[in-house]
Amino acid sequence: MNNWIAFTTIFTKEVRRFTRIWPQTLLPPAITTSLYFLIFGTLIGQRIGKIYDATYMEFIVPGVILMSVISHSYANVVSSFYSTKFQKHIEELLVSPIPNWVILAGYVSGGIARGLMVGSVVAGISLFFTDIFPQNLGLALFVALMTSTLFALAGFINAVFADSFDAISIIPNFILTPLSYLGGVFYSVSMLPEIWQKISLLNPILYMINAFRYGLIGVSDVNIQMAFIMTSGFIVVLIIFSLFLLHKGVGIKN
Secondary structure, X not given: OHHHHHHXXXXXXXXXXXXXXXXXXXXXXXXXXXXHHHHHHHHHHHHHOEEOOEEHHHHHHHHHHHHHHHHHXXXXXXXXXXXXXXXXXXXXXXXXXXXXXXXXXXXXXXXXXXXXXXXXXXXXXXXXXXXXXXXXXXXXXXXXXXXXHHHHHHHHHHHHHOOOOOHHHHHHHXXXXXXXXXXXXXOOHHHOOHHHHHHHOOOHHHHHHHHHHHHHHOOOOOOHHHHHHHHHHHHHHHHHHHHHHHHHOOOOOO
């Protein structure tokens, strides 16, 4: 019972944190994705035509939604947990009888909540530009949940190692964003030369975006089972690593 109270307290704090400043957390992605749909989907899409019997707008919508889920799940945890370290609130958690897994679950769940909420906003906006009837809604939601969990965990690890506010922006700017754009959001991997197709298959975000796209419009460039295996494997590894860092107090008990 005490663990449940601790978890709900951390989770509620995280949700209130990003909903209280919704003009900074929910409004910007709505504006940005509207521009994506308008410029890429409507204006450029008319010249590109269909991909896998889907209009270009239908093709990019899943990628844009999941890209928003990825970036905001990550951003919520990395900024929140680092702020907790910076403002010394982490000491209150360390002296309390809360297991490390409860702390991790609370922060990660907050990141998942923000990621899925932003994804829902983006999905709602997409309905103004195209009518997509999900081929497998359950699969799409499950992929979104797994992806959000994975990048919330990654954000937590980044926050643990970060020693300044500049450090929490390095990975999103130089790793996460490039991999997202090169993950097949705006194009099919089959459109690339063979050598670049092989290189693209090394990008894990490619598998997540295509699994989500398969759930929404029924097309994919990769094997869906491989996407689930890869994502699940990354989640398990990051959970174990995150709990190890908390146990050792890396970047926290300094």
